[in-house]
Amino acid sequence: MNLIIETERLLLRELLLSDADAMFKMDSNPNVHKYLWNKPTETIEETQKIIEFVRNQYIQNNIGRFAMISKETNEFIGWAGLKFNTETLNGKTNFYDIGYRLDEPFWEKGYASEASFAWMNYGFNTMKIKTMTASAQAGNVASNRILQKIGLLLTEQYTEDGILWNWYELENKNT
Structure with missing residues (x-):
């Protein structure tokens, strides 16, 4: 994909295998995975497989999660983007969701909101997505x-593996 989305402080570009070290640093942090089933990534190879999976989504679905790069420092600070889900979640399949993940030093600085506003705009205005969805563990106040x-x-709320999740939706008023 040749898509790059720019915000005031961020460049959102496709995930590359060269992001593996920084992404592994983020995903191996137990604090980052507190609300992700407490399963931090254990090997760099696992991270590389995740990046390859996301890159395949670019080809299959013409969208996926993108690297979040700080314009100020040019460093990988996390990822954000849209995903077309073909697996069943909360009894639903074939839907778009918006998501994000940040390395801990970049929490509470507004980056996730900034990236998500940009992705909502792209999803609704460029892709013409009818309904945007997202989910977060009920206990994850920040998300x-x-x-x-x-x-x-x-x-609505739903339970997965004994954990309560919040389900969010927003209809595109432009379609």
């Missing part, structure tokens, strides 16, 4: 706050 800040509405 739930971000999803509400970008305009998604809590529509």
Whole structure:
């Protein structure tokens, strides 16, 4: 994909295998995975496989998660983007969701919201997605706050592996 989305502080570009070291640093941090089933990445090879999986989504679905690069430092600080889900989640399949993950030093600086606003704009105005979705563990206060800040509405809750999740949706008013 040759897509690059630019915000005030971020470049959002496709994930590359050269991002593996920085992504592994982020995903091996147990704090980053507190609300992701507490399963931090254990090997760099695991991270490389994840990047390859995401790159395949670019080909299959023409969208996926993108690297978040700080314009100020040119460093990988996390990822954000849209994903077309073909697996069943909360009883739903074939839907677009918005997601993000940041390395811990970049939490609480507004990067996830900034990237998510850009992706919402792209998804609704360029891709003409009818409904944007997202989910977050009910106990993840920060992530739930971000999803509400970008305009998604809590529509239901569901349980997966004994964990309560919030399900969010927003209809595209331009379609």
